[in-house]
Amino acid sequence: METEIRFTHKSLVENSKSGDRNSQYQLYELYVDAMYNIGMRFLGCKEDAEDVVQDSFIDAFKNLHKFKYESTFGAWLKRIVINKCINHLKVKRLPLSTINDHEFHLTEEVAYERVAAVDILKVKTGIEKLPQGYRQIINLYLLEGFDHNEISEVLGITTSTSKSQYHRAKKKLVEIINTL
Template identity: 70%
Template sequence: METEIRFTHKAIVEQCKAGNSNSQYELYSRYVDAMYNVGFRFLGNAEDAEDIVQDSFVDAFKNLNNFKYESSFGAWLKRIVINKSINHLKAKRIPVVPMDAHEFHLTDEEPVEAAATDLNKVKKGIALLPDGYREIINLYLIEGYDHVEIGEILGISTSTSKSQYHRAKKKLLEIINEL
């Protein structure tokens, strides 16, 4: 089944590369909702997420010849959406601020999982985080990037990614406990 799905997607992508608009619409239909969710998690704004997703599809279709099947089409497109979302936040001048080592003392911190058993509270809490914190939480917890990758994506050091993540997690716990 996995091979069949890959082959089917490869066939659709190849048809898109040849300019087949029906295939483009099929890829769009398969991925638009998932990509909107990714954009919305980063941006927290429906209109911005819609714009980012549309721009991402346009860029993806313009650059399909650069897609080399090293990952799935969905993973490639997701990376485009994430990068565009991050660039949008940077354009709004929402910085990810480096933290000094002495500000990074979290030994008695509760894990998010233990403090927040209600998924809706967690989702609401993430939505209420400042943009920079929400960005780190999304990249690490939801999108599954490690701190080295986050550092590369955001142009920050691995240690800054780690400290920002821990500060974001601490802030998330505070928000959740207030809900």
């Protein structure tokens, strides 16, 4: 089954590798909306998200020869988009601050109960209201499924900073949601 998933769009990918513009357009149409949503979650600005997605597709098509079906095409492209979003944010130099371990002791059960009881629109609104650094960690960890080691690698921070930022972001998200 997993092999089938990896090769779902193999003919489109292979034709695109050969320079077939029609196949490239079909791949673009299949993935542009999902990649735009990722860009919006990270950047929060329509124009920035559109630019990053376009740049991501250009890079993907230029480097398609490097795609070896070790994952799905969508997962490979998603990684490109996420990396471009992160690089875009780094250019803006949005800082992540470190905190001491004792500053983020939360009662996990209470935080999760509060968030679980709130409707999804409040959660989405709350994420949008988070400071950019917090939103970035929440997006990577909760929405994109990265673990703290991957986040630390992608953002160029320590694993403990990733964990502390996540806990701080989660606490802030609960505060925001409780005021909505």
